[in-house]
Amino acid sequence: MAERNQDRFRLLVKICQLYYEDGLNQLDIAKRLGISRPHVSRMLATAKSEGIVKISIHNPFSVEQELEKSLLSLFGIQDVLIVDSTDMNPDQLYSLLGRTCSPLIESVLRDGDHVGIMAGQTIASVAEELDYFASEGLQFVPLVGGWGSDGASWHANTNAMAFANKLKAKYSIIHAPAVVANEGTGTLLREEPEIAKVLHQAQNSRVAIVSIGDVSEQATMVKSGGFSPEMMRELKERGAVANLCASFLDANGQEIEFSQQNKMIGLSAWDLRAIPTVIGVAGGEQKIEAITAALRGKWIDILVTDTLAAREILSSYHNLK
Template sequence: MTTDKIARTSGGSAPSMPHQAVQVARLYYEQGRTTEEIAAELGLSRPKVSRLLSYARRSGLVEIRIHDPEGEAQGLEARLRERYPFLRPQVVGVLPGSTEDLWLERTATAAANLLSKRLTPGMRVGLAWGNTLEAVSRALTPLNVPGVTFVQLNGSASQSDFVSGFVTDTILRFARNYSGGAQLFPVPTFFDDPLTKRAMWRERSVRHVLALQESADILMYSVGSLDASVPSHVYSAGYLDVDDLRTVKNEGAVGDIATVFYRADGTWEDLSLNARASGPELSLVQRVPESICVVSGLGKVAALRGALEGRLMSRLIVDEVTAVAVLETDA
């Protein structure tokens, strides 16, 4: 096999070097062929193929662009800190054209890694369950942290969770990963009557869990949103009926943290459904120095922006595309 096998020009003469370089570059970059395969197909030596690829790059026939997600992410972090001086943001780079499922996967992995770095023996960690924290729980890498306790922040006692085990499985996955303990919160996600909640909150067993929540060293949670491409678990699993959802929207709520709703300006007082919610007062996430909010997805932009306006976190882990959308909305 000789170099005569490579395509010749219409006049029968051997192709020019640029023409050869384009042929080789198309096979290498567009079709993913190896230099050995290209050499065999075109009747060239492998060194000749390598020289043609180098020529294609030097001459500008081929342009190589590298997208550095982390480089763009650092710029977004600086913009978020400038707009929200209280915030310690971590923006997770994602590849152009990737899906929201992949954004969530990368964001959850970043949150899992951060948690492992922040944990020390004897810590108490408050967790607000949901789709995002469930993804974080599956991204954890096993680590033994003596005496760590994970405390459920909002109730989940409902027919839905009794059947699926979604909430308890998530909390227990955190505890088992770190060889720690778990304190579940077996009260309804939303009470039918605020008076029932008040009575329950006087029970000794409930007060014990509330005290653990108040003494947490770290909180980890996401923001709930009806507009997310995958609706937050509290909405999709039937914890709220049609009238509840209508009330939430009519009162101007844009999202929730641990099933406690808030408005676009971050305030939550006087929203009627909060009197029935099992989650903590949102002042808790303002008091705990390590309040980690994990957010991914364009459907959560309004909810995230409201939480930022209310300073309902000290640390944010967010994917790059969602961070851009929040900053553009702010502008």
């Protein structure tokens, strides 16, 4: 090696040791060696390009991230976060999805945001796992009325209140059920000033945090007593596989017509589409068809789900091709 090249190589190695091993920043190195900071930056870049420095990342999430890339490529949404659900029961999965969603919410929310909140145990777990972060002027708003008289701990109102309490923010409440006895009552309630005000706030949310419900006897709307067996039968006959706020989707992600639609108090899927950032949180085997429908219809911008659901969604999609 020529003497000049050897001196250059020695300097490259010294700068790399100071930066990567000793923890000095570029300005400290520049002062120590009597050179400019931009020159230090160029030398570090040269060291990487010439193979003097090789950076490897220990990534325990490589499997999940490959699934994320596949879903992003396939459905073209903004982002996907996937958690490992191996050997987990449903309660554990709720908590894990909630913990995964917590830092995402902190990164997405801005001061002054109106945030739409859906009903469901998954969304309740997100609120429970959420860590406090400083913010100003946040307002949490329910996206639908109450799903019946049972399950009040994960109604949209309760979930909105839980988020607000965690972040020391304000919240609104819809003083009405999600489903009423007849269309006339539904019309009157939607026009009632206080309810109309909250629905308007929900429509003007910048962020919505929603569950993706399946159409089954295990769904939140059924377990809470909001939907009768007859209503569920009609939905299934019409091909419904997913529930998104006050709307229902078929397997292709298209919103379906439903005879009880005017009895429902809450935002429709089309209202949801007008919200700039919609975060869908759902996982588990029973939600695979529902999540796929929401993705196909492009009703959500960011998906938080688990490895089991992600693999099955990808497998089912490719089998249909």
